[in-house]
Amino acid sequence: MIKFFKNLLKLIKEKDPAIHRNIEIILYPFFKVYIYYKIAHFLYLHKCFFLARYFSEVAKKRTGIEIHPGAVIGKDFFIDHGTGVVIGETTIIKDNVMLYHGVTLGGTGKEKNKRHPTIENNVTIGAGALILGNITIGTNSIIGAGAIVLRDVPPNSTIVGVYK
Amino acid sequence: MIKFFKNLLKLIKEKDPAIHRNIEIILYPFFKVYIYYKIAHFLYLHKCFFLARYFSEVAKKRTGIEIHPGAVIGKDFFIDHGTGVVIGETTIIKDNVMLYHGVTLGGTGKEKNKRHPTIENNVTIGAGALILGNITIGTNSIIGAGAIVLRDVPPNSTIVGVYK
């Protein structure tokens, strides 16, 4: 648990230059939402769907960040600011991924089962970007703020504007 | 009242594949905001403007969805996720309309009286789309995620990107 706090603190200090005091991490919406997500995801895996969803809704009300309990999230994940972030049920996020506020990892409404994106290692996604459908964002890619991504992105790409 | 719940449940099950248990509907932000909207709209029609606005602000604080009490909304309306949705005072929404999170049905700041959009039957509006001004979105149209719409959309259209 202490290790988790230490890791998160290290991560936030690396990624957000606006932090002045270590204790500020307890004010980060991501700090709260991540703890709720851990509980909700555990409940989801044990098929307590209602309770899982309840925790994710409480987290959303407190932080503006909506992570469906079914989403699978790797190590060193971080969301800055966070209001308006929506992460769908079948999303897979690998290691060292960073999102800004307003990012949607959502569906197109046309797919069944795996209908949300897969985000590979070391990806950064800018504010307000929309990543929709069962697509893969390749390793080390950067998705610019406000981008709309509707198909697979190869590794090491930088995407701006509409990509379909 | 029970009919209302049943209808809403049917609607959500149709439109959101992420629902696992019926009871989850009470966690949907839309479920809450819609009840508040009904009260606020009733008060607005009876010229209790302050109280109407109060209910809509409480709803917004709880759900992230802001529906002005003056907006007129038809049957089978549904908002998925919802954070960041803003629906202006003179908006008219007809039947079977679906919005995703981050949609704005707003004004351009240049018009008086009817200054917000009219949405016809069976329209779907994707995440983060901005529909601005006293324009009409025609029947059966689909507005893509992140689209910016500033003029009338004919029926049966699919709109992506900027449309002005």
Add this chain to the structure above:
Amino acid sequence: MIKFFKNLLKLIKEKDPAIHRNIEIILYPFFKVYIYYKIAHFLYLHKCFFLARYFSEVAKKRTGIEIHPGAVIGKDFFIDHGTGVVIGETTIIKDNVMLYHGVTLGGTGKEKNKRHPTIENNVTIGAGALILGNITIGTNSIIGAGAIVLRDVPPNSTIVGVYK
């Protein structure tokens, strides 16, 4: 203090045609967030960084508007609706600026020290616009809804779409 209320009321009546009763101003998210910001900014200037951040987070939870306590804001500032607004630490906002909901005055992640925008007098920024980096938006400019601005904007400009 009474003068502050009077000014704000005059401002809101000028800028938002949806207000019906004067007393409605106490329901405006901006009314709340602005009071919190004043306290947070005072604390920030006196290097009480944790407490400053705490107040700005409380304000964000109550209104959906995130103003970093370090931001410098001039007279006659107004934010309509507000959910999803993010204003970064080194942002400078001069007089008579208006923002709509979903506006980001943020960083690109590449700059140090002054890494957020400067907004000159009489600027209006539409819903969902992203203004990123240490750039200046010139006097009397209008930034359209959903615009993405990544470089300096000369005075008296109207910007739509991506500007980089």
